[in-house]
Amino acid sequence: MSGLLTYLPFFKNKQPPLPELLETDDIIPVHLFDDSAAARGIVLVWTYKFDDVLDPGKLHAALSQLFQMDGWRRFSGRFRYRPDGSLEIHVPNICSEERPAVHFTKEHHDSPMTEHPLAAKLPRPTGQVTTYSGPREFCSLGLGPGTPRNINDFVFSGKPQFCLHVQTFTDGTLVSVTHSHISTDLMGLASILEAWSLVLAGKPEAVAPMVGYREDAFDGLWNPAPKQRHVLADKVLDGWRLKYWGLRSLYDSWRCPDVQSRTLCVPRHTMENIMQEARSHIVVEVDDATSSGSSKPFISEGDVLTAVACRMLAQYHGPGSGRELATIMALDPRSRARSVFRQDAAYVQNSPTNIYFFCRANEALELPLGKLARLVREAIATQAAEEQLKAAASLSLESMRATKMPVIFGDKNMATQFMSNWTKGNLAEKMDFSPAVVRDAAPGLGKSKRGHPVYYHASDPSHNAVLVISSIFVVVGKDYDGNTWFSISLPGKMWSDLMDYLERFA
Structure with missing residues (x-):
């Protein structure tokens, strides 16, 4: 403070x-x-x-x-x-x-x-959920x-x-x-x-050109104006409703002063068990056009982890709660808005786009994990389409000019959590420092790759932020043993619920 x-x-x-x-x-x-x-x-x-x-x-x-x-x-x-x-x-x-x-x-x-x-x-890693x-x-x-x-x-x-x-x-x-x-x-x-x-x-000639030295490389997301209206345009949170949500969120944070930030490691076999259960909830869809093929709808590991986070937040609010839950997911438009971004260039800036997933607390507890993950996938598929990304960026452009904040969607009474999945960044693989190795790793330390990190995290020394969102899930990524690493901030009760839930799959 x-x-x-x-x-x-x-x-x-x-x-x-x-x-x-x-x-x-x-x-x-x-x-x-x-x-x-x-x-x-x-x-x-x-x-x-x-x-x-x-x-x-x-x-x-x-x-x-x-x-x-x-x-x-x-x-x-x-x-x-x-x-x-x-x-x-x-x-x-x-x-x-x-x-x-x-x-x-x-x-x-x-x-x-x-x-x-x-x-x-x-x-x-210990081989157990830790x-x-x-x-x-x-x-x-x-x-x-x-x-x-x-x-x-x-x-x-x-x-x-x-x-x-x-x-x-x-x-x-x-x-x-x-x-x-x-x-x-x-x-x-x-x-x-x-x-x-x-x-x-020694390969500077192979470095991708960096776009955006002077001009804003993300300008193409809102200029020209988007062709579509955003699917959540009616849920823009602004004016007095935005202030009400901010004050209520601060009050909720004040009521749970035991927010704990921890690193979590989930072993490969535990993640495999979670995914197996989630996929067992998905019904096979028959292709009516040909009446021959059938397939299960796709859900990713990220979808399932988001569903788990939703379930933990719902459990925190209680099984009888009908409060709307909003999960804000960071999404990178560089690989999705292909008319805006070259795939052979580097865009080193901050993205203006997020995906929102809404559900009621009681629904998040009642739905099987796989079906909840399927709803997450549907929200991503809809909002991550190129024209929808442009529509969201255009709305955030107006909000940034007015308030220095990107647009927020939702209800003034919603409980909000933030989800960021760093897996797509693939940082450990892209960070190849093998030309700087002067002494190789000692044998027997576990799986690793020469010149690549075996573990990483990010922290903030400033202590200046006032958190209006106390539930934050960051999927850091997988190590070379297949363990999945997380950086998570949750109230103490949510931590207890999460650990109990994960132990079911251990």
């Missing part, structure tokens, strides 16, 4: 002087959906654990080289405030030791990671000296948008990347990791 007070005019502290302006800098805009209220409040510290010992200098040199290439040099720029409070980026004409492309720090430990008081506690301390407990591992912790730190320090901190041990490496959410979303970060790996491998 104390961090929030600095944003109130009568609590403002005297700010340090801004770094000197250089006439040789290229001044470029921060795109509309990058400078949202939410993005400003989030700094992400990504920590990737490798069982290999890596060369920090090679990692730094490759990332610095990437951020000095055409288009990609946007990320060597520094955030600056304009007189009206909006942001712009000042890109150095030439990067130097005084103004580097990347803020780089490193630390060497002449001991194994297992002897470090904090790194030794990083999660490892929870661990959440990513925030390990945030200090990723913060090197001088690493910014909030947007003001970035602006007033004059640091570049990306900070790299590498800690080497005798039995592995921790590679941490810190950036403001203003710089990119998950899929944009995936493009950076892939390009970084290519430069590290």
Whole structure:
């Protein structure tokens, strides 16, 4: 809460002087959906654990080289405030030791990671459904000296948008990347990791062109105007209804102060059992046109996990509750709106699109898991069509210009949760640091791939956010043993319900 007070005019502290302006800098805009209220409040510290010992200098040199290439040099720029409070980026004409492309720090430990008081506690799979301390407990591992912790730190320090901190041990490496959410979303970060790996491998010519250096590459989602009306246009939450929902959500959060953020690991066999049960609830559909073929409707693992999250939220509100539940799912339009985005280019920005799934609490408890997952799939299929993505982006454009927030759909009394699935980012596979390996992983540590992380998470050191949504499910992805990893924030009762539910399939 104390961090929030600095944003109130009568609590403002005297700010340090801004770094000197250089006439040789290229001044470029921060795109509309990058400078949202939410993005400003989030700094992400990504920590990737490798069982290999890596060369920090090679990692730094490759990332610095990437951020000095055409288009990609946007990320060597520094955030600056304009007189009206909006942001712009000042890109150095030439990067130097005084103004580097990347803020780089490193630390060497002449001991194994297992002897470090904090790194030794990083999660490892146990073969059972297991929870661990959440990513925030390990945030200090990723913060090197001088690493910014909030947007003001970035602006007033004059640091570049990306900070790299590498800690080497005798039995592995921790590679941490810190950036403001203003710089990119998950899929944009995936493009950076892939390009970084290519430069590290000596293949800069293979790096995809970065679109959006100066112009907003997402403009094609709303210009020209969409041809369709959004299917949820009648459920836009605005005006007094939006304020009512926000206040009620804050009250709900206040009533459950025991929100706990943890990392969860679900073994392969447990996920397989959950999927088997869900698919057993799906009725085979007969093709009436030919009367010959039949097939089961498709549901993905992500659909089923979303259905599980809905069931937990419904159980939290009680079996007799008819309250509307809204699950907001982050969705990347880059691969879906093919008339807007080239598939051979990198778009490193923040996406304006989400998918909404609505159901009543009692319905979420009464429906079999597979049928609930099927409804999730139907919502995604409808709202993820290209013209619907454009319609949603167009509505969010109006909302962003008015409130600095994307559009929210739903009812003023709804209970809301957020679901983000990072599996499509495939970060562990795209992050190929094998050219920087100086010592291979020791045998017998479990399945791994040379030069690829065996575990990763993201945390936020700023502590500035007021959570109106206390139920957050993030599917981090699968490791090389097939375990599925999650980063989840839930009230204590929901955690108990979730663990009891998962144990049924263990």
